[in-house]
Amino acid sequence: MNNPTEYLPRSYHTRVSTYWWLARWASVKFILREASSVFVAWIVVVTLLQIRALTRGPADYAELQNSLRSPLLLTLNAVSLAFVIFHAVTWFNLAPKAMVIRLRGKRLSSLAIAAPNYVAWVVISAAIAWILLRG
């Protein structure tokens, strides 16, 4: 009802503040979940830097390793780890909502769909760690 009439002069439209998400913990968590994507992008940058250093030779690679030991980068990467895990957990927990799988007439519970994701996560992580560490 955007046209005022004789008996209802105007309706009031509340403007949503830029800080709407700070009002409730649930929305803060949502924004943090979305912000985790920034740290995902950061890790891609680190990975690309490592590939570049590997290409350039052992000296460059050692130098990059050194910078990764600096307090700044260690903190940044620790924070990134926290966010990336937060992303993984929220992702696996929400995935079952989109997938309706019926087994013999009954719908599979959220746990039944989330659990294999977690298992896959552990198995894949272990495999990658093994590939990297056995050399």
Added chain:
Amino acid sequence: MANRITLEVTRYNPAHDEKPRPDTYEVPLRKEWVVLDALNYIKDHLDGSLSFRWSCRMGVCGSCGMMVNGVPKLTCATFLSDYAPGPVRVEPMSHFPVLRDLVVDTSDFLVKLAKSKPWIIRKVEKPLDEEYFQTPEQMDAYKQFSMCINCMLCYAACPVYGLDSLFSGPAAIALAQRYNLDSRDQGASDRLDILSHHEGIWGCTFVGECTQVCPKNVDPAAAIQQYKLTATMEWLKALVLPRGAE
């Protein structure tokens, strides 16, 4: 338990108020009272000019949605004693224009609901003396989404709707999905054309607040994500089989 509680209720009279402002009222605190009872007490005994919507007072009509301490609630299903000692802030539902006091303009939702075509669409009608049979499993597929009472609490909770009033919104999409999943319906492609665009299902960022506030456990967030999955599958199918395989 004290026997009085204070309510801060938003008042707005467009004829002479610049913007909404709260008025304070003290009402009895009875253990079985809900917020709606308090509002009716105010209207009956303290200030007859207070305007608000309500009807069934038992959580099935969807009329009495309001913000109670910043959370979208059905006032007939929200116990006053849960907020003791108070004060309790009662405001009109967020994200809708305020017409007067606690009454909001819901016409936007009604337009969007109609766009979702929330009715059985048949491409091929059955003769009138033939029934549509449905097994319990088939009903189970859409039953949860059919519980929607159109109370719009999900719209009040959805930050995307708050920021972009062009967004179709949780209930409209959940109800579209309810019909898409109904075995008697043949209108899924019609609804897909309407909803699979930036302000339709793709506007949703899966915040999940809609599901949190829904009084009937409809889980609109799940409906929307399922719909996104369906829409993606349809898009892939169209890509791989352009002539369309029904």
Added chain:
Amino acid sequence: MLFSAGGVVSAMLMPIHVLLFGLAFPLGWVDAPSYEHLLALVRHPLTRVYLFILCSLALFHWAHRFRFTLYDGLQIKHLNELINTFCYGGATLGTAVAAYLLWRIP
């Protein structure tokens, strides 16, 4: 679609990558793999494909999510051409860089 693929890929693979390369190796919790071992690994075509998919999908996941965060969080939807260019353009650029670097491994 890229968003979901990117989401799954980042969820499954990023944590272990950050844990090892960001913390465990620099802090010496485990012995870091030698330069030769890493180079040998990265030369393998499968590793290159894996890294390319990881980087590219993760970047597009970021692009899509960050774009919506800017719309919703900061309400700057009116800058949407700028935002889209920054996000999707950035992801495309990153993908191109990844492809180039992975191609150029000796």
